[in-house]
Amino acid sequence: MNDITKDFESMGAQMAAGPASYGHPQADIIRKECESLLSKTSEGTRLLGYKNDNNIRIDIIAGKKVDWKASHADNTAYIFCPANTKAVDLEEMALGYAIAIREMEHKDLGIRHPDPVAHPAEENQLILLDYFLDMNMEMCKIVSEFEKSDKETKFLDLVKKLGQDDFYREYVSGKSKQELKETLNKTLTNIA
């Protein structure tokens, strides 16, 4: 599973008890490796440029799985990575990194985020669909660029693992945004 480069290895677990920082002990290395990988694609390079141009801070937090939370309030994307980085593929982290930046970009793109307080449930469902549609399409854009240079890229395994293989194939076949939205809607309905 793990074939992360040698710099991206475990340095032992971080114990965060009480009001310490939850920052990952290898945050700098994780940022560097993710950005290095993403910069191999034009979309990844564009996202990194957006992050730099807008002074977006990326905080790497230790956590049980790869996840992210974009906070427009403090112009920061929080990205979670297990303390033991050997447990994570660099591709998974890099994709989370890219998607977190994309979510930060949403405010400029006018893509709304679901808010259980501000919006009624039905409206939240529609907002959530558009939100996931954009995230999925962004993921596909990045993965398809990696696939162009490497037909066996591990990003394809990741797409399968995420259960988005059908969506991805439809994306690369040139399906319209509306068609992809219908596919995603079916997927989300099946999960629910």
Place this chain on the structure above:
Amino acid sequence: MITRVKSAGESILFSPATSEAKVLRLPFYDSFSLYRLTNFSSLPTFSMDFLSDGETYYYMDGSDAPILRINQLAGFKLTEETVLAYLNFYFCFVRLPEGEIIILKSPEEAAIIDLYDDERREEFGAIPTPCKIEEAKETGLINVTVPILYDSSPMEALISVTREGKVTTQPKRMLTMGRA
């Protein structure tokens, strides 16, 4: 709880107005429980988990360090009765170099287990079939032979747990879904 776990640098993650805390008792600890802090300020929501005695909170960072620390501190009760709950809990919170491991209720479950089904992963009381639990008196190890999802495939594995709660997993053979 939020006051105790809130960090200066990441305070945005812990909004008292939009967060909810839940607690779950664990059969292998007397004084420590699992606490989950979920922030509902935006969807999808996100959660952070802690082991705590109500005073000190140990953040579950994806490694086994907080668990082993609490095992030392909290009177870890590892028996043939609690070992499955412990292993379900352990594999839910610890990310291993081998990837995600899930103890399967049956080999057939491998075909239907969902990547996003956190509820299934948090079913600490799940009982696998078949299941063999043996205590090795001479070593103190509790050995558990169960079907697991390992590297996305159903395998039969021998899982050994020390008195301190250290876990080692040895995949033994591939299982065919439909029969063990």
